[in-house]
Amino acid sequence: MSIPEASIARADRHLLQIEDLGRDGIEEVLRTATSFHEVNQRAIPKVPALRGKTVAMLFYENSTRTRVSFETAAKRLSADTMSIAVSASSVAKGESLRDTAQTIEAMGIDAVVVRHSSAGAPHLISKWLDASVINAGDGRHAHPTQALLDCFTVQQRLGPLDGKRIAIVGDIKHSRVARSNVAAFTALGAEVTLVAPRTLMPVAAHSWNAEVSHDIDAVLPKMDVVYLLRIQQERMSEALLPSLREYTLMFGLTTERLAKMADHTLVMHPGPMNRGVEIAGHIPELDRSVMVQQVQNGVSVRMAVLYLLLGSGVDLGAGSVPASTAPDENATAEVAP
Amino acid sequence: MAERERRGTPPFGGVFVARSEVMSADEMQRALWRMAHEIVERNHGTAEVVLIGLQTGGVPIAARLADALEKIESVRPHAGSLDVAFHRDDIGLRPVLPEEPTDIRSDLTGKTVVLVDDVLFTGRTVRAALDALQDFGRPRAVQLAVIVDRGHRELPIRADFVGKNLPTRRDEAVNVTENGVELGEVTK
Numbered sequence: 382m383s384i385p386e387a388s389i390a391r392a393d394r395h396l397l398q399i400e401d402l403g404r405d406g407i408e409e410v411l412r413t414a415t416s417f418h419e420v421n422q423r424a425i426p427k428v429p430a431l432r433g434k435t436v437a438m439l440f441y442e443n444s445t446r447t448r449v450s451f452e453t454a455a456k457r458l459s460a461d462t463m464s465i466a467v468s469a470s471s472v473a474k475g476e477s478l479r480d481t482a483q484t485i486e487a488m489g490i491d492a493v494v495v496r497h498s499s500a501g502a503p504h505l506i507s508k509w510l511d512a513s514v515i516n517a518g519d520g521r522h523a524h525p526t527q528a529l530l531d532c533f534t535v536q537q538r539l540g541p542l543d544g545k546r547i548a549i550v551g552d553i554k555h556s557r558v559a560r561s562n563v564a565a566f567t568a569l570g571a572e573v574t575l576v577a578p579r580t581l582m583p584v585a586a587h588s589w590n591a592e593v594s595h596d597i598d599a600v601l602p603k604m605d606v607v608y609l610l611r612i613q614q615e616r617m618s619e620a621l622l623p624s625l626r627e628y629t630l631m632f633g634l635t636t637e638r639l640a641k642m643a644d645h646t647l648v649m650h651p652g653p654m655n656r657g658v659e660i661a662g663h664i665p666e667l668d669r670s671v672m673v674q675q676v677q678n679g680v681s682v683r684m685a686v687l688y689l690l691l692g693s694g695v696d697l698g699a700g701s702v703p704a705s706t707a708p709d710e711n712a713t714a715e716v717a718p
Numbered sequence: 719m720a721e722r723e724r725r726g727t728p729p730f731g732g733v734f735v736a737r738s739e740v741m742s743a744d745e746m747q748r749a750l751w752r753m754a755h756e757i758v759e760r761n762h763g764t765a766e767v768v769l770i771g772l773q774t775g776g777v778p779i780a781a782r783l784a785d786a787l788e789k790i791e792s793v794r795p796h797a798g799s800l801d802v803a804f805h806r807d808d809i810g811l812r813p814v815l816p817e818e819p820t821d822i823r824s825d826l827t828g829k830t831v832v833l834v835d836d837v838l839f840t841g842r843t844v845r846a847a848l849d850a851l852q853d854f855g856r857p858r859a860v861q862l863a864v865i866v867d868r869g870h871r872e873l874p875i876r877a878d879f880v881g882k883n884l885p886t887r888r889d890e891a892v893n894v895t896e897n898g899v900e901l902g903e904v905t906k
Contacts, residue, residue, distance in 0.1 A: 419820050419821075420804065429849070694812060694813040
């Protein structure tokens with residue numbers, strides 16, 4: 382049976398920020414990730430879905446866990462991967478972003494996973510290339526796959542996010558994870574509260590779709606999820622914090638604060654953690670702490686993103702997903718091969 | 719067939735309109751009883767038999783076969799389910815989305831796997847299923863049970879247990895539900 386090419390036209394083949402997905406797109410990723418989660422439990426966790434596709438990792442910023450997670454995801458889909466270590470490449474010799482990207486594409490790759498210290502770099506690259514571009518973190522702007530894996534993890538442990546109360550605590554100002562997670566959590570119906578010292582809260586935080594608080598002790602007991610961000614040591618030199626010890630006293634998740642939380646409240650962290658700063662040393666080992674699941678789910682969610690962009694033939698943009706159409710009671714008919 | 723993808727996707731998206739009833743609910747139940755007896759006969763019991771329903775149409779059929787086998791042999795065979803989406807050979811040619819996650823909890827090495835689906839058509843779903851099964855061990859044998867074999871095979875695949883052989887045109891559609899089997903068309 383011949384299938385018209387038009388049926389696989391794709392309007393949105395990049396993943397640059399959560400806002401482009403909308404609720405339907407996020408739910409499609411989570412649903413697909415559920416299937417890949419099962420694949421990852423198998424003795425042989427590999428499927429041939431993206432055989433013959435090539436995924437390049439273009440990392441202008443150091444990242445071990447995100448890069449390895451994407452590489453694992455691509456390999457479990459049977460795609461080939463290339464990793465471009467920027468310090469060892471022509472970039473160090475002065476090549477422009479555009480030339481590097483086009484050189485990579487000339488090698489015939491199907492997707493580029495980009496991390497860059499400047500906000501908007503993946504967006505620029507997506508305008509130049511035919512390949513799909515996946516944002517793996519750009520400056521303080523966005524880290525969409527982190528937000529998607531966090532949604533998946535919350536849903537796995539607590540069920541649908543509708544009405545869930547989630548606190549994001551820490552260096553909101555410099556965090557792309559916070560920006561993407563607020564967008565994703567609220568798109569799925571959760572209520573987000575941002576908690577940080579005034580120096581680490583963005584000036585425009587009140588325009589985000591979230592509550593703003595500077596009093597962690599008032600917030601924690603009401604939450605379903607406490608999402609901690611890393612306090613970056615380098616912020617100390619910017620005089621944003623008097624001392625790490627003071628941050629721990631005022632905003633750290635200490636044993637005393639943990640005791641005041643509800644029993645079901647999850648503790649999350651995108652890693653890498655500073656034990657003893659934003660989180661007391663023993664808390665990551667508790668059952669309510671899901672950092673290990675976050676890393677495991679990262680592979681399943683990134684498999685879902687790669688598959689939806691490169692293999693599925695459906696649009697990932699808001700409102701264009703077939704699953705959002707009305708159910709058809711006669712839909713079990715055998716129609717196509 | 720994959721309901722979500724077909725539902726929203728021209729040219730296949732559309733509504734099934736029945737033209738004639740091929741099997742009533744009673745006839746389908748009798749066919750399931752006969753197939754269950756044939757499975758027992760062929761395999762000298764069901765001790766090593768594992769039923770795997772293909773998502774989504776094959777899963778309720780596999781459950782009903784398991785019910786029948788339980789009544790015949792007094793032991794319920796393990797029934798799992800398999801989603802073949804990621805093993806299909808038409809990824810990139812048409813929209814392919816996963817259905818429900820696969821549910822196979824045991825190692826299949828040494829077992830006799832009976833794949834169960836509602837309709838056997840081109841054979842491409844079964845090929846994908848054979849490919850996917852390899853990741854769960856090395857079965858001693860793989861057999862295929864379907865309610866309707868409608869012909870038009872594109873691969874060298876045949877069913878071992880068939881509810882009904884139904885000659886069809888390629889552009890017709892076969893709808894298997896708990897109320898029986900209907901032949902008709904899909905209209906936009």
